[in-house]
Amino acid sequence: MRLYDYLPSGNGYKVRLLLTHLGIPFERVELDIVAGATRTPEYLAINPNGRIPVLETDEGIHLAESNAILFFLADGTPFLPARSLDRARVLQWMFFEQYNHEPNIATSRHWIQHLELTDERRARLEEKHELGHDALRVMEAHLSSNEFFVARRYTIADIALFAYTHVAPEGGFDLAPYPAIRAWIERVASQPRHIPITEG
Amino acid sequence: MRLYDYLPSGNGYKVRLLLTHLGIPFERVELDIVAGATRTPEYLAINPNGRIPVLETDEGIHLAESNAILFFLADGTPFLPARSLDRARVLQWMFFEQYNHEPNIATSRHWIQHLELTDERRARLEEKHELGHDALRVMEAHLSSNEFFVARRYTIADIALFAYTHVAPEGGFDLAPYPAIRAWIERVASQPRHIPITEG
Numbered sequence: 001m002r003l004y005d006y007l008p009s010g011n012g013y014k015v016r017l018l019l020t021h022l023g024i025p026f027e028r029v030e031l032d033i034v035a036g037a038t039r040t041p042e043y044l045a046i047n048p049n050g051r052i053p054v055l056e057t058d059e060g061i062h063l064a065e066s067n068a069i070l071f072f073l074a075d076g077t078p079f080l081p082a083r084s085l086d087r088a089r090v091l092q093w094m095f096f097e098q099y100n101h102e103p104n105i106a107t108s109r110h111w112i113q114h115l116e117l118t119d120e121r122r123a124r125l126e127e128k129h130e131l132g133h134d135a136l137r138v139m140e141a142h143l144s145s146n147e148f149f150v151a152r153r154y155t156i157a158d159i160a161l162f163a164y165t166h167v168a169p170e171g172g173f174d175l176a177p178y179p180a181i182r183a184w185i186e187r188v189a190s191q192p193r194h195i196p197i198t199e200g
Numbered sequence: 201m202r203l204y205d206y207l208p209s210g211n212g213y214k215v216r217l218l219l220t221h222l223g224i225p226f227e228r229v230e231l232d233i234v235a236g237a238t239r240t241p242e243y244l245a246i247n248p249n250g251r252i253p254v255l256e257t258d259e260g261i262h263l264a265e266s267n268a269i270l271f272f273l274a275d276g277t278p279f280l281p282a283r284s285l286d287r288a289r290v291l292q293w294m295f296f297e298q299y300n301h302e303p304n305i306a307t308s309r310h311w312i313q314h315l316e317l318t319d320e321r322r323a324r325l326e327e328k329h330e331l332g333h334d335a336l337r338v339m340e341a342h343l344s345s346n347e348f349f350v351a352r353r354y355t356i357a358d359i360a361l362f363a364y365t366h367v368a369p370e371g372g373f374d375l376a377p378y379p380a381i382r383a384w385i386e387r388v389a390s391q392p393r394h395i396p397i398t399e400g
Binding site for chain 2: 048065066084091094096103
């Protein structure tokens with residue numbers, strides 16, 4: 001398998017982490033998204049949406065969208081429950097991640113780390129922090145009475161939400177008010193074959 | 201089944217449409233999201249994320265996130281293919297819908313229809329139109345050589361994308377430059393048991 005990737009990306013990290021848990025060897029192709037490497041004609045032929053990650057299977061098939069890739073790879077493994085309602089819950093949290101969490105928490109980190117903070121971005125960052133904290137509060141409430149997000153075990157719902165939550169402080173989010181999230185981050189990081197986001 | 205819903209919502213419409221296709225009877229509970237009906241303590245007990253739609257099963261289980269609900273209801277029916285790669289493609293398009301499409305196309309429509317257009321919103325609307333057209337171009341390219349999004353047949357990927365695409369003009373998006381999308385809208389609207397978004 002080949003992974004079109006960008007090392008600082010939490011979306012890329014989700015796939016790297018699951019592939020490593022599963023012991024599936026893969027080749028990483030690093031693309032500098034800030035320099036426009038995902039908007040070249042060559043890359044748009046791989047993903048018309050111009051984003052990473054993309055998984056290339058051994059049959060040469062390209063699959064985009066980090067959480068769709070997680071579902072594809074995890075199906076039939078302990079990382080995705082078999083029961084229909086549990087699968088729906090996994091998806092519920094993964095859609096929450098892409099709609100409520102990533103656009104606020106990941107984008108804040110991306111702007112602070114990689115882009116110039118114009119006055120306009122600074123004003124929008126405030127709104128993103130507010131909405132990001134809303135998402136963190138929803139997670140905190142759930143984790144206050146659950147060790148993991150779904151089915152009482154570590155699944156791709158945890159992987160999807162861990163990716164940008166554990167680096168939220170890099171986007172200006174203080175995790176001190178979220179003890180259940182901090183304990184869950186420790187639980188995820190102590191899973192067998194865990195790798196850090198900085199590891200390719 | 202019971203559906204917590206808001207009639208103008210495309211996210212609610214996705215679920216109404218699939219339930220109708222499947223011939224599953226359901227009771228609709230209308231919530232005025234603009235008036236804050238999804239932020240009451242009673243509703244937050246049903247969905248801590250304070251959004252519609254939520255599906256309540258006959259067992260009293262609550263499931264949130266429109267696309268997760270679609271996947272749950274469609275599993276084992278012709279609206280969700282059985283093959284692993286096809287399912288991943290369905291999810292790919294549904295995550296694209298929630299990340300690239302909905303926040304731009306649906307939000308533009310919501311602002312124009314229901315909220316006051318402040319100067320700030322007017323400026324952001326321009327950006328949302330730009331990003332929304334990016335999403336429409338990705339769809340147009342795919343539909344230029346495909347009748348439906350996945351597996352050459354009508355699936356929940358089409359339902360998810362149809363919901364806000366067919367009412368995109370209400371958000372200021374002219375669909376004239378997208379002939380493949382317009383032909384696909386006709387194909388979707390001519391499926392058996394189709395209902396319009398205005399039908400509860």
